[in-house]
Structures are given as structure tokens and as C-alpha cells.
Amino acid sequence: MKPNISTEVGAIKIERPTMLASGILGISLEVFDRLYKEGAGALVTKSLSKEPWEGYPNPTVVGVKAGYLNAVGLSNPGAPYFAKMISSNKTVPIIVSLVGSIPEDFDFMIKQFENVKILGYELNLSCPHVEKVGLEVGDDPELVHKIVKSVKTQSKVPVIAKVGLGSSDYLETVRVACESGVDAITAINTIRAMAIDVETTRPILSHKIGGLSGSAIKPIAVRCVYEISSQFDIPIIGCGGVSSWEDSIEFILAGASAVQVGSALVDKWVGVFSEINDGISKYMEKKNFSKIKDMIGIAKKP
Amino acid sequence: MQRNPDIPTIVKIEKVIDETPTVRTLVFSDEVLSNVLPGQFAMVWIPGINELPMSVMISREKGKAAFTVRKHGFASTELYSLKVGEQLGVRGPYGSSFTIKQGKILLVGGGTGLVPLIRLLTFLKKTDDVTLLIGSKTKNEVFFEKMANQILEHNKHAVIVVTEDGSYGKTGLVTEAMENLFSQIKFDVVYTCGPEKMMHKVVQLASSKNIYVEASIERMMKCGMGICGSCCFGEVLACRDGTVFDGKYLLTNKEFGYTHRNKAGILENY
Secondary structure: OEEEEEEEEOOEOOOOOOEEOOOOOOOOOHHHHHHOOOOOOOOOOOOOOOEEEHHHHHHHHEEEEEEEEEEEOOOOOOOOHHHHOOOOOOOOOOEEEEEEOOHHHHHHHHOOOOOOOOOOEEOOOOOOOOOOOOOOHHHHHHHHHHHHHHHHOOOOEEEEEOOOOOOOHHHHHHHHHHHHHOEEEEEOOOEEOEEEEEEOOOOOOOOOOOEEEEEHHHHHHHHHHHHHHHOOOOEEEEEOOEEEEEEHHHEEEEEEOEEEEHHHHHHHHHHHHHHHHHHHHHHHHHHHHOHHHHHOOOHOOO | OOOOOOEEEEEEEEEEEEOOOOOEEEEOOOHHHHHOOOOOOEEEEOOOEEEEEEEEEEEOOOOOEEEEEEOHHHHHHHHHHHOOEEEEEEEEEEOOOOOOOOOOOEEEEEHHHHHHHHHHHOOOOOEEEEEEEEEEOOOOOOOOHHHHHHHOOOOOEEEEEEOOOOEEEEEEHHHHHHHHHHHHOOEEEEEOOOOOHHHHHHHHHHHHHEEEEEEEEEOOOOOOOOOOOOEEEEOOOOOOOOOOEHHHHOOOOOOOOOOEEEOOOOEOOO
């Protein structure tokens, strides 16, 4: 029998375990629709703010050895515009990523999506290159508690917290988010990093410091998923350097119920989702796993 | 070792050519960019200032490439103002290229949209019959006419300049001149690059005569490699699926000729 690659991240049910990561290609419904048809199990939007943000000047994304460095600056058209844009959505499984500084920001944005068909929200508590949001929120347990609590009261759909490696212990952020009622965790975001061009002696990114993504961070992300899975009873979405079915399986074995793909689109373009899905399916067949659930976290077995 | 196209490679400006009072060509040595396909672009980093997508201009010297820039906004004015000896970072090449066809060929360009078309000329066969229409507002904004004639000197060819104010060449819009040509010549293929309203008209005209047509489109670009999403154009990404698309596709894309996204990703009208 062909293995079943559908998966459940708590109450979020998706046909395939590969999601588009937030920040990647996420500003139009037509592109979401295309990626869904290409095999993505769910599409996470760019992080939306209350108002439109232009982001930083270029260079905003450049390559480094074994990965990419970005400080796009969370450019996005704002939650009200975006909600209107996807209001006609009927078929595409969309997870809306939100970024803000205080509970009221999130309340405002959730109101915009009240009548829009979405799978859930992903709270960006981990963007490493914009002030007063992202990691600066994630590093403040009290604020995480207030925001998650408030969002959970407002939202009719599941709420995921996306955590990353900031200046405080990320496991503390996970603990607070779990205690405040979050439904799932996405781990991890890009990691604060920079690149300097030696010829011109200049930092390359206009923002100077950005976030590192791609293969370079995958072992760190696998470790985080493993740690969260070992310490908390919460569904996890693995994110960070996923570029193949082997990477995806590794995250699942560490404890992830699904994975998110971002930087790998540079090399593999939109075919990356079906390539990973097919690889996962073949692996399951070979190893006699009939469903994703049977593989989640089994690397933790003593 | 092959270089990583996504990491800026530093090049030095060797020559600056004034094309018009507002347009300059900056020439530099770079083997990779000297060999790109017509329509491909580079992300050009002005260190400490900004980074811009630029179609790669040819140089008539081996191993060299160039960027032709009009001073317009902040970043393009900074690029325009660079001097011989100053450095640039280049990433790429990125994007698709024009499909090289043969026969009776028409190219329609406006402004710096001529850049990929001039490169395309160098890929054509000597047996091709080539017509290049150069559209411009006025005489002192016309450039690349002489270079196009030089590249095409062994071809049967015509380089026709059309100015809106009639101060040079034919008078009117380049698309009007194109309609006139269509009544005299049956072209096998049309290539266009320039302002989107112009390209929209060119694609409509060619398509109405069942002539294969390709256009190179421009959108707000940040990463250049297909991940940031800034340049999304309907369901495609200008930087990755394009920048060159055929007319049949373009006429199905409801944004073509009408809207583009700003830095925040909000659709704005042309």
C-alpha cells in the first residue's frame, strides 16, 4: 500500500508535510495557488504587520557559503490589504504569519481575517533583524505570554508560535508559549548573522546584520526540534535548511510533524515540494512506515 | 572554482560613456557577465548605497560587460554618478533570455530597455533581416543608434528612430511606426523591451497578426533569485520565471500592462 504522507500539526490537517516557510514568495494568492499545485502542503504568508512596511533598502538577500543571508526588513502590504487579497480563497491552505509588538497589534490583525478561509496563524516571535518585533518579543517571556494569551482568545483557528535563537533561552520562550495555550511551535527562524565584503570593506546587507538560512543552519534546527520535542508535549513544525527528503525525514525523526521549506527554492525552484514529498513517500515505503505519525520523534527512543 | 552567483563579485569601472545627458554606460571586466544571454540581468551592488537589478549591456571588447543606467531615483543616480576606478558588486546572471529565432526580425525598444535588445542583436545570424525601432521622447535622449548599425553592418537591416516630438527620425510613438511597418513587412518574430505600456501595445499588435513575440518585463526586485516574492507578477516571478515571457503568456497575465507592486507588495497602477 502507498504510504500516507498527510499529517496533522495539532488541529491543522494537511495533505502533505511540506509547507512554504514564511518570508518566502508569500505576497500573492496566485503564487500560493501555484505552489499548492506544485505540492506544498500549506503556505505560510510573509509576516504581516498592522500597516504596510517597505522593508530595508537593497541588498536585502545575498548568498554566503552554505546558505543565504537576509535582512528584508519584513516588507509586507499590511494585514488589511492582505486579508482582502486572499478573501476569495477557497482551496489553498494558508497559514497567516503575523508580526507585532503588543497584544493589540495582533488583535487588530486577527480581526481582518475573521471571514477569510485560513488554516491558522503563525506568530513571528523570532525575526532577527527588525527592532521591537520578532526576536525582541520572543526574548521577553512576559510579552510572549500576553500576546499568545490574547491571540488565543481572539482566534478561531489554531495558533502556532515561531521561535528562534535570540539572546534568551529559546526553550523558555517555548515553555511560556505552551503554558499560554499555543497550539504548535515552528522552530527555528534564521539566525543573526552578517557578511562583510573584503574588497570594499563594507557589510553587504544594507541593514548590516541579518538572518542566516539554508544548509548552514540545518543541524542547529534539528537540534532545537529534538530538544523541544523531548521537553514539551506540543506539535512542532521543523524549519531551517530543509532542502531534500532526507532533511525532512531528519526533522520528523527529531520530533517534527511537518517541515517548512524556504531557501531551497533558490536551487530547486518550485519543484522542491514534490521532490521532497516523493522522497518521503519512497522512504516510508522502504522502511514500512504507513503514516507520518509513525516516524515523528522516534529518534528519541532510548 | 566556479563562483557562487549569489555572492557579490567586485568589479572595477574601467570606462564611463555618456550616452545622453541622463544616461551613462559603465564598462568593467568580468568574464561571466560578458557572456550572459540576452535578457539576463545582474543584481548590482553600489557598496554602502543600494543594489539594483540591471540588464547586462554588451561591451565591444572581449571579456568586458557594462551597465547602462538612466539617473532617475536615488539608487540609479548613485550608480550613474560612479567614476572610473570605483567598485561595484555584481550577482548573477539571473533570469530567462530571449529565444533566438531566425528570419525577418523586429525589435522594439524604448530607453534603457534597448540594453537586452542590443545584446540580442549580437546573437542574430548574418542571414537575418533585422529591423530595430528605437523609441524616444526627443532627439537628445536617443542612444545606441550608431552601435546598432555597427553590429548589424553585415546584415540586411534598418535602424529606425522615432521621437515623440519629431525632433529626430520619424515623428510619433514607436508603436505607431510599428503598425506602419506591419502593413509593409511580414515579420517572423518581434522582441520588445521598454516601458510596460509600450510593450503591452507591441505584444497586442504582434499577437493580432499571429507573430511570435517576446517581452522582457521589469518589476520591483530584491533578491533576484526567486525567494523574496517582491517581483511577483500574477502567478510568476519576474526574476525567476522571466524576465522574458512570450506574448501568448503575457496576454493571459492580468497584471501585464496595468499593475505592478511597490516595495511593500501593494499593487499599483501603471
